[in-house]
Amino acid sequence: MVIVMGPEATSAHVATVVGVVQSAGVEAFVSKGVQRTIVGLVGDVTQLDAASLRGMAGVRDVMRVSTPYKLVSRENHPERSTVHVSGVPIGPGTVTLIAGPCAVETPEQTLDAARMAQAAGATLLRGGAYKPRTSPYAFQGLGEAGLRILADVRERTGLPIVTEVVEAQDVPLVASYVDMLQVGTRNAQNFGLLQAVGAAGKPVLLKRGMSSTMEEWLMAAEYIAQRGNLDVVLCERGIRTFETATRNTLDVSAVPVAQRLSHLPVIVDPSHSGGRRDLVLPLSRAAIAAGADGVIIDVHPRPEQALCDGPQALVDTDLGELAQVMRDFPPLLGKTAAAALTV
Amino acid sequence: MVIVMGPEATSAHVATVVGVVQSAGVEAFVSKGVQRTIVGLVGDVTQLDAASLRGMAGVRDVMRVSTPYKLVSRENHPERSTVHVSGVPIGPGTVTLIAGPCAVETPEQTLDAARMAQAAGATLLRGGAYKPRTSPYAFQGLGEAGLRILADVRERTGLPIVTEVVEAQDVPLVASYVDMLQVGTRNAQNFGLLQAVGAAGKPVLLKRGMSSTMEEWLMAAEYIAQRGNLDVVLCERGIRTFETATRNTLDVSAVPVAQRLSHLPVIVDPSHSGGRRDLVLPLSRAAIAAGADGVIIDVHPRPEQALCDGPQALVDTDLGELAQVMRDFPPLLGKTAAAALTV
Amino acid sequence: MVIVMGPEATSAHVATVVGVVQSAGVEAFVSKGVQRTIVGLVGDVTQLDAASLRGMAGVRDVMRVSTPYKLVSRENHPERSTVHVSGVPIGPGTVTLIAGPCAVETPEQTLDAARMAQAAGATLLRGGAYKPRTSPYAFQGLGEAGLRILADVRERTGLPIVTEVVEAQDVPLVASYVDMLQVGTRNAQNFGLLQAVGAAGKPVLLKRGMSSTMEEWLMAAEYIAQRGNLDVVLCERGIRTFETATRNTLDVSAVPVAQRLSHLPVIVDPSHSGGRRDLVLPLSRAAIAAGADGVIIDVHPRPEQALCDGPQALVDTDLGELAQVMRDFPPLLGKTAAAALTV
Amino acid sequence: MVIVMGPEATSAHVATVVGVVQSAGVEAFVSKGVQRTIVGLVGDVTQLDAASLRGMAGVRDVMRVSTPYKLVSRENHPERSTVHVSGVPIGPGTVTLIAGPCAVETPEQTLDAARMAQAAGATLLRGGAYKPRTSPYAFQGLGEAGLRILADVRERTGLPIVTEVVEAQDVPLVASYVDMLQVGTRNAQNFGLLQAVGAAGKPVLLKRGMSSTMEEWLMAAEYIAQRGNLDVVLCERGIRTFETATRNTLDVSAVPVAQRLSHLPVIVDPSHSGGRRDLVLPLSRAAIAAGADGVIIDVHPRPEQALCDGPQALVDTDLGELAQVMRDFPPLLGKTAAAALTV
Missing domain, CATH: 3.30.70.1140 (Phospho-2-dehydro-3-deoxyheptonate aldolase; domain 1)
Known part of the structure; x- marks a missing residue:
């Protein structure tokens, strides 16, 4: 100092x-x-x-001349970490594809989306049962019924599940159903929730707050780590800027910067960054090329009927191209697609 | 549409x-x-x-050609509302001064700060018992012990209390002690918390999220209103921009804009906006001149020992000037200082 | 360092x-x-x-531990400066009202607007003959014909003129007609233009760039000062942020911050900050209350016919209220309305 | 409408x-x-x-329901354009590498940097003779002497030259020396300069303003096009946001978005976006993966002696990796490295 x-x-x-x-x-x-x-x-x-x-x-x-975060800093832990989610690695050696519907709506829609995800190379299934929505009049998710659907789809597909939890008091319930807990952008500084997921004994996917600086993001991870949980994956999902052509501005530089400051894996959410289907593949390529350890992508069998964020979901006809990205790009970065490792 | x-x-x-x-x-x-x-x-x-x-x-x-918020919109409720906090009005006819320490630290410090607040014309006491802090290593507040100190100081000074609540599960406890519940900037889209304070039966001070648009801020208020609580006071506290000369950028235009879109009262927090003591008085004047229905200000008897945000707290020697602002400016806006009404 | x-x-x-x-x-x-x-x-x-x-x-x-600007810094020049524009002071002792049409369109419109300005207490006339417009298809100003109109209106009203210059090569011509040269927000880092106005021998009104930090703004002033011209007035006019409810976000904190860092006078443009007529008076009050040394305001006799920025111009029926602001607020800040000094 | x-x-x-x-x-x-x-x-x-x-x-x-830009819009010109710079293509079929020193300092430094550029696969040489600098005390470029050095290096290496021009009055002189004129971020709305380069008869590299929206950027291109010059290449170079970990925030989404809205080629400047050497290669990969039609990169033989932006220049030991990027990535996007075409 x-x-x-x-x-x-x-x-x-x-x-x-x-x-x-x-x-x-x-x-x-x-x-x-x-x-x-x-x-x-x-x-x-x-x-x-x-x-x-x-x-x-x-x-x-x-x-200040030293970093305020200690446990997640790379200074004291030079080697980058790999987080394992029920056997699926996320880390420096791989590019992991997490895919699924933005929101769990019905058993059929969730299963169909999971099959789509798998076809594209996904090794983890995403899907929201608790949806934080700007409007109180919008669909807020199915809650525990959604968790049961997810668990059932996991049984049928073998895909471990990532789902968002929005309140500290829900953490034990959600953790009892799923493989990885997600903290969303609006809760990036909900410190009680961070501490609760830190204590839950499951890996955590921590989205960057839409106006979090790099330091605030890593301090949020530090809150989780401080409760004894170092299985944290950082997820860049676009920041808020003056530009309105995209829903958020994907800060692709955050990938190499966070990887230099922290040993934790860093993935990217191209679906919520851009908010538009036609940007998902270009931004996925960019993320992987920048060194991201994975991408998390919305897919939906019938996006025009989606109850949440339909316009940004990939559809059937996009899956071939996504699979190709997952096949062609990781090797150029010295990485393997995670699928290859788990088969 | x-x-x-x-x-x-x-x-x-x-x-x-x-x-x-x-x-x-x-x-x-x-x-x-x-x-x-x-x-x-x-x-x-x-x-x-x-x-x-x-x-x-x-x-x-x-x-969209109509507003997505209904209950807090001024379209269906053209007259601006006044919220009463244990008898103290916040609304179009008055300028209310809320003051006190950023964090409750000791009984003495809290009482001293409350006396300072009162001397400057405050009719409500602010003070934090639960502090959301960027770092897990920083002072997080005294919790219920802090609430007891606040209740005791209320008894000795007669000042109703405003305090922040950070988790939905704490709402009943906090509401049992205090007169007004505050939702902070980091929880501006913590929808579970918004619903909980909406159901608690106490007036709510809703800070704008540091990157909330006007619409998101009003939708957050709609979450509270939807649970049957229209006693919501909006509080502009600075937004996040590229400028680093101040801690946040006070969006003073938000005062007249929010007052035109919503019937709810709008106040300003000049302490957290600027983050510097020397800006508190200029920004307080600006807020009141822009039409704010009140200001909420940090004061501290010994800021160099403060456990939180000491550098932005007003000190003893600033109080005379603050009292003068509260006396001179409201009449120019056709308003009374709230103190006058309650005496 | x-x-x-x-x-x-x-x-x-x-x-x-x-x-x-x-x-x-x-x-x-x-x-x-x-x-x-x-x-x-x-x-x-x-x-x-x-x-x-x-x-x-x-x-x-x-x-860096010292400021990179030297000539405009307050460190070596603790007393705040007053700039005189053909006898009209802008500085710490006064609040100067500059008003007029956004663009000079016709002799009648300009004269009418000047009379409106004067009626509200303005002691300087603004009006654009060279208009930097986002679209090449929009009205770009009358050029020298506009300067002649301004000079003629000055003769009839006695109001010294402030006008924008957009290219270095136009500076001598524009300077030969007017009393004060304005550099607009889009040219805040057009260094050739800054140097040219620095050498022109007339006072300069320097608008802040829409994404200029405090330091960049003061460095732009330093470019002018370095050419021997310290008669620079800084003008905050709103910065670019994520908020779209207003055209720009008025950074009202910039007034006291810039006054602490620099000895130069600081004024505010509430018309371009908000971009809406209904915000001009609240933001003018806020600016003066924050300590601004003046305000610069668009007025137009027939705004629905304006070729540029009509929706933000004050009209006849607003002038009484503006005059009242100029009468009531400056004394509270220990200042005089500039009009009083020149009569 | x-x-x-x-x-x-x-x-x-x-x-x-x-x-x-x-x-x-x-x-x-x-x-x-x-x-x-x-x-x-x-x-x-x-x-x-x-x-x-x-x-x-x-x-x-x-x-508005239609775009305000006509000539550069893709609506009336669905096929994407290729701009040729003295024979070197920039457009949808290729990925063009433009490299060279940020500023021309000496003949030796410029020639060494050009050789480095060529070794990495560059087919165009960048180098600044007129440098817009935030501080009037910083090195401002060699002016015409720098242009002569560039012309000499072109003769020795065969690389056509891209250089920045900062004032309208300099355009004819600069255009007489170089192959492509660059308009920098600080001049993105210097409309006189845009019109002057539009009339100069040379291709133009138009950097995005650091706070330009997509629409403002395309309107700036429209200014150039309106003067009869459609040989405009758009260059994303990072926007200004709240994040300070990088010098600017590379808006990588701007690549596909601009390519959908406009038929003009779009390239990326990873050097100025990140402002750090260690980010140049990750961001170059990301840009190309997102579909950029080229990248423009600072290289310097002795960056610790650079008079401008040394810390972001690639050095000798980085060139092999850059050449590999240029070899491996374009084919994945269905593009050729421009070098291949010109040999």
């Missing part, structure tokens, strides 16, 4: 700051310049609050 | 769209232009999903 | 960095921590390029 | 709107609904100003 004093700071201001720092057991090195005095801190600064230091008289700025 | 067909749309495409619309009991008026065909819908369109229509063959765009 | 070395940096890396720094005549203080080494620089760092240092082996981050 | 009347609109309001529309020679179809009246316009609406209509009494909203 570096404390920059303002030009108006007196020796007394500097001395007070140094005192506060030292009383927290941290060493302070003072460099006096022509215009500014800089106080460099060395030691364990976790007990020092940057914001409070910034509020002290004479202080102009406080700059 | 207006459906715009693309230049490639055939008569069959148009007929299919019209069929879907009519089967939902809605009338469809078709206007054929040189380049485009437009289908205007008349009737109750709540059962039609814009996104699904957009996914139909030949459809280029679907535009 | 502070250079933070990465955890992987060797002693050789640090030595190389120190060598580069010292060869630029700057002192380097090295603080070795447990995880990081920090190099604090003291001296004249203007010859060091932060970006190049950041590219050196072992360097993790380079942080 | 569709005009939505507000719930308060009277029959007289509707009649006035219809009158204005019809007097512009456009047909108006009125649909009266329960809550709203909608006026659909059919015919040539280019003479109607949406903003002015929006300002009329009773009007709630005006929605």
Whole structure:
């Protein structure tokens, strides 16, 4: 941590700051310049609050020089991690395809979508039973009935299940049905939920908040990790910007950046990023080419009847092209499609 | 609702769209232009999903022409509402000052802050017992012990209490202690929490999400209203933009815009918007001048020791100026400072 | 400047960095921590390029601790400046109203608008003869014919003129007609134009770029100042954000922030910020209340016939209210309406 | 165009709107609904100003249903275009690599960088002689001396040259030296410059403004096209968002979106998007995988000595990997690396 004093700071201001720092057991090195005095801190600064230091008289700025997340950081864990979801790997050696319907609507629709997913090379099934919707008048998901459908489809297809959980109190129930818990973008800073999924003993798919910085996203992962769960997969799903041509702006740079800062696997959701069917394949290619460890994609047997996000779901005629992407691109990145590993 | 067909749309495409619309009991008026065909819908369109229509063959765009929020909209409720918090009004006739510490730390600190608030003209006390923090290593609030401190300070000062609740399961407990429940920016789309506070029988202070559009913010209020609670106060607290000179960017236009779209009162949080003490007073003046029905402000007796957001809290020497703002500005807007009404 | 070395940096890396720094005549203080080494620089760092240092082996981050703008900074010029435009002051002691039509269309329309402006208390006339328009098919302004109209209206009303110039080569011509040159938001980083207006010998109204950070805005002012012209007035006019309810998002915090960082006057354009007539008065009040040294407002005698931005122009029936704002608000901020000074 | 009347609109309001529309020679179809009246316009609406209509009494909203850009739109020109730069194609059949130094510094540095570019498969040389810099104290480019160096290097390497021009008055001089003119992000709405390059008779590389919407970007291209020049290549180079982990946020979705809206080729600048060397290759792969028709990349023989943007330049040891990207990825997209075509 570096404390920059303002030009108006007196020796007394500097001395007070140094005192506060030292009383927290941290060493302070003072460099006096022509215009500014800089106080460099060395030691364990976790007990020092940057914001409070910034509020002290004479202080102009406080700059952190180490990362605030520890458990998910790559600094102390240089090797990238692989998370296993009921045997399916997500990590540096593979490109995993997770696919399925945005929302579970009926047993038939879910099974049909799962078959589509499988045909395209998916090794994990996604599907929402609890849907966070902007409008209280929109379809909110089938709840536990949806979880039962998912479990039944898993039995028939062999695909482990990823599903979203939206409330801390639902975590035990949802975890009892599924293989991986998803935390959605609107709950990216719902800390109670993060702690609950951290304690649930299942891998977690953590979507980036639509306006989360890289650091906030990793701090959200740290909340999960702190409860003893390091099986966290980060998922970039588009951020909110001024551009309205797409539903969100896919921040494809987030893939290599997050992989350098954290050891956790990083995947991409091209369906929710773009919000348009015609963007799903180009963005899937881009994600994998940028190094993503997987993609999660909406598919629907009859999207015009979908109760949620139909316009972004891939349909039957797209599956061949998706399968081709999954076959051609991973090897160029030195990766295998996850399907190959599990067969 | 207006459906715009693309230049490639055939008569069959148009007929299919019209069929879907009519089967939902809605009338469809078709206007054929040189380049485009437009289908205007008349009737109750709540059962039609814009996104699904957009996914139909030949459809280029679907535009809503009425608001998706009904209960909080000003269209059906032209007169602006006043919400009463244990007798204290927040609404079009007044400018209410809510003040107190960001976090409840000790009984002494809370009481001192409440006295400061009162000296500046506050008629409601703010104070956090449950603190959503970006870092799992930061102070997370005292929980129920904090609520007890707040209740005790209310008894000694007579100030009704506003406090944040962060999890649906905590709502009954928190509601049993306090006068108004606050939903914070990170939970602006935590729909389970919104429904829980909607059912709790206490007025709600709903902060805007840091990346919520005007429509998303009002839809969040609609979630609360739909559970039978129309005592909702909207609070603008800064949005996330590219600018880093301030912690967030206060969207002061949101005050008149929200007041035109909704009948609910709208207040501003200048402390969290700017994140800097020296901005609190200028932004408070700006908020009131823009027509805000109140402001909510951090004050702290010893901000350099604050466990949360110390650098943005007003201190003793700022109170005279704040009191002056509360005295001078409301009359220019045809409003009274709320204090005057309750004495 | 502070250079933070990465955890992987060797002693050789640090030595190389120190060598580069010292060869630029700057002192380097090295603080070795447990995880990081920090190099604090003291001296004249203007010859060091932060970006190049950041590219050196072992360097993790380079942080500037002093401002990159010198001439417009308040650090070396603590007293806030007043700019005089043909006798009309813009600065800390006053609130100046600049008003007029967005675009000069006809002599009658311009004269009528100028009379409206004057009736509301304006002491400077705005009006565009060169209009930068998003579409090549939109009205682009009358050019020199418009300047002649403005000069004629100045003669009849006594109001000095502010007008936009969009190309460096037009600066001498425009400067020969008008009292103050405006640089628009789309040219906020058109450095050739900034240098040309810097050399023209007339005061400059510098609008903030729609995505300019505070620092970029002040650097644009520095370009003008560097050519010997310190008569620069900064104008906040709304920034680009995700919110679409308003044309731009007025960053009202920019007023006090820019006034703390720079000695230059800061005014606000509420017309272009909101893009809606019904927001102009609330945002004008907010701007003045935040401490703005003036506001610049579109007025039009017949806005439904306006060739540019009609929907945001104030009309006859708004003028009384605007005049009242100019009378009531400045005294609360310890300021005078500029009109009073010039009469 | 569709005009939505507000719930308060009277029959007289509707009649006035219809009158204005019809007097512009456009047909108006009125649909009266329960809550709203909608006026659909059919015919040539280019003479109607949406903003002015929006300002009329009773009007709630005006929605365009056709694109405002005509010449660059794909609607009237379904086949995607190929632009040839002195024989080198940029278009749907190829992936073109443009590489070179950010700034021309010396003959040696430029020649070395050109050799590096060529080794990696580049068929066009980039290099800046006029550099728009945020700070007036930063290196601004060598000007005409830099152009001479570029021309000399072209003679020695055979690589046609792309260079930025920053002022309209410089266009004839720059065009006399180089093969393709670049308009930079800060000049994306410098309309005089756009018109000047439109008239210069050379292909144009048009970077997207850092806060330009898709529509504004295409309107900028329309400015060039309107002067008779359809040899325009669009270049996505990152947009400004809240995320600070990268210099800009590469909007990779802009590639397929722009290609659907416009027939012009679309390339990507991964160097300026990310601003970091370690992101250049991942983002290049992502861009090509998303369907980009080329990439433009900074290379520098000695980046630690670069006068501009050294930290983002690729170095010698990166070239093999870049060449491999150019060899492996284009075939997966059904494209050829442009090099193959020109040999």
